[in-house]
Amino acid sequence: MKKYTIISFIIIGFIGLFTYINTNESSTFNVLGIDITMPNAIWVMVFLFIFYLISIIYFTIEKIKNFAFSRNIKKDKTNLFNNIKNKILYKNKLYPIKELTNLEDIIEMIEGDKFIFKESEIDFINDLAKLQKGESVDLKKYKLDKNNPWVLKNLENKIANGDIKAAKEALNTPLKDKAIQLLSKEASVEEILSNNYPISKETILNNLNSPKLKDLIDKSNLSNEEYIEIAQTLYKQTDIPEKLLELFKNKIVPYTYLLIEYEMIDKAKEIAKENNLKIFEYYLLLREKGVKIDIKEYLNAKI
Numbered sequence: 001m002k003k004y005t006i007i008s009f010i011i012i013g014f015i016g017l018f019t020y021i022n023t024n025e026s027s028t029f030n031v032l033g034i035d036i037t038m039p040n041a042i043w044v045m046v047f048l049f050i051f052y053l054i055s056i057i058y059f060t061i062e063k064i065k066n067f068a069f070s071r072n073i074k075k076d077k078t079n080l081f082n083n084i085k086n087k088i089l090y091k092n093k094l095y096p097i098k099e100l101t102n103l104e105d106i107i108e109m110i111e112g113d114k115f116i117f118k119e120s121e122i123d124f125i126n127d128l129a130k131l132q133k134g135e136s137v138d139l140k141k142y143k144l145d146k147n148n149p150w151v152l153k154n155l156e157n158k159i160a161n162g163d164i165k166a167a168k169e170a171l172n173t174p175l176k177d178k179a180i181q182l183l184s185k186e187a188s189v190e191e192i193l194s195n196n197y198p199i200s201k202e203t204i205l206n207n208l209n210s211p212k213l214k215d216l217i218d219k220s221n222l223s224n225e226e227y228i229e230i231a232q233t234l235y236k237q238t239d240i241p242e243k244l245l246e247l248f249k250n251k252i253v254p255y256t257y258l259l260i261e262y263e264m265i266d267k268a269k270e271i272a273k274e275n276n277l278k279i280f281e282y283y284l285l286l287r288e289k290g291v292k293i294d295i296k297e298y299l300n301a302k303i
Helices: 002-022 040-088 101-108 123-132 149-160 164-172 176-186 189-194 201-205 213-219 224-237 241-247 252-261 265-274 278-288 295-302
Strands: 026-031 034-039
Touching: 002 040, 034 040, 040 123, 123 149, 149 164, 149 176, 164 176, 176 201, 189 213, 201 213, 201 224, 213 241, 224 241, 224 252, 241 252, 252 265, 252 278, 252 295, 265 278, 278 295
Parallel strands: none
Antiparallel strands: 026 034
């Protein structure tokens, strides 16, 4: 702007001098109701100076606009990066874009877990790459919701690596089954019972020698097929009928199954009839008719 001003003043002076040399006439103009008479050379310089001022104003406005545009572009780049990051991390917060608006539709299509990430100098990309490889990372700095897919993935990795604390955190998440599998292997029976952890078939099968096995069975809520599977496993290991029957005293179906295994037919008949256990009633009826069929084969065919 300084060079432009110097050159402009030189040109204005040169044109004024040229006009003065070639004509020494004067002209009168009415300015705001006042007649002003000056040599033509002066009028030319005045008009050129006015043009100079207008050009300065124009250039100033354009410079301000360009400055604002450049600033917006710079801010848009930062916001675009943050928006991409937030979309990949499944965060709802998106920053406004002023100039690069044609990129917003692309950002909307981003789904974080559809990408395959590689190790990077960008922290969050590096963390996600580790998660996809099965490692666990500290996600607290990203302030993600507990149901965020990356938080669940991190929790899943921790469970896969035997983290009991993570398994406890996952009991009320979609990872519940995996958490139970780990807890049934690693947590003590006392801890399972005192914290009311869900008890799976695996939980019981992994604690068959526990003194609190009956408590586990009583507090569990499994299917009849699962109870019978557990009863079959214990039947092979237990020589004392009374001890095994006591374990399933509160679970009618596996209890009746064990009565049949131990040839306590009359009692099995009585309980089957009282509780309308048709599957056992039919089996016992076939047995009375002389049909020889193993109870295990019969249940495998019917249950």
